[in-house]
Amino acid sequence: MSQLQLSSHEAVKDLLEDLIVEAPGLVVLFTESSCHVGEAVAPKLEAMLHQRFPAVRHTVVSQSDSPELFAQLGVFVFPTVITWFGGKESARFTRSFSLDAVAQSIERPYEVLFGDAPMGR
Numbered sequence: 001m002s003q004l005q006l007s008s009h010e011a012v013k014d015l016l017e018d019l020i021v022e023a024p025g026l027v028v029l030f031t032e033s034s035c036h037v038g039e040a041v042a043p044k045l046e047a048m049l050h051q052r053f054p055a056v057r058h059t060v061v062s063q064s065d066s067p068e069l070f071a072q073l074g075v076f077v078f079p080t081v082i083t084w085f086g087g088k089e090s091a092r093f094t095r096s097f098s099l100d101a102v103a104q105s106i107e108r109p110y111e112v113l114f115g116d117a118p119m120g121r
Helices: 010-020 037-050 067-073 099-114
Strands: 026-029 057-062 080-085 088-094
Touching: 010 057, 010 067, 026 037, 026 099, 037 057, 037 099, 057 067, 080 099, 088 099
Parallel strands: 026 057
Antiparallel strands: 026 080, 080 088
C-alpha cells in the first residue's frame, strides 16, 4: 500500500485532500507507528483492494505525518479505514472491523462508478 510520506504535515493534508477530490474511489488506512493491528491490516487490505477493486486508489497515512489532519477528519482511534467515492465519505471503520465489511461497503459504489462488478470474492 502506498504511504503518504512528505516533508511537512501541510503537504500530507494537501495531497490527501487532492486525492479525495480527484480519485473516483479512495480507501485510506489511518494508523500510527505503534499500532500493530494497523501493521497487520495494511497488507491484507491492499491485497483485497488489488484483487477485488483494482480501480480504487488506496494509501496509508501515519498519525506522525499529519496529526492535524487526523483531528480534522475525526480520526482518534487506530486503525481507522475511511472510504471516499465521488469526493464524499462513504464509510468509516475503526478499531475492530473485518475486511469483508470494508469490501461490502465498497461493492455498490464501485459498481456504480466503474460499471464493473467487483472481482472475485
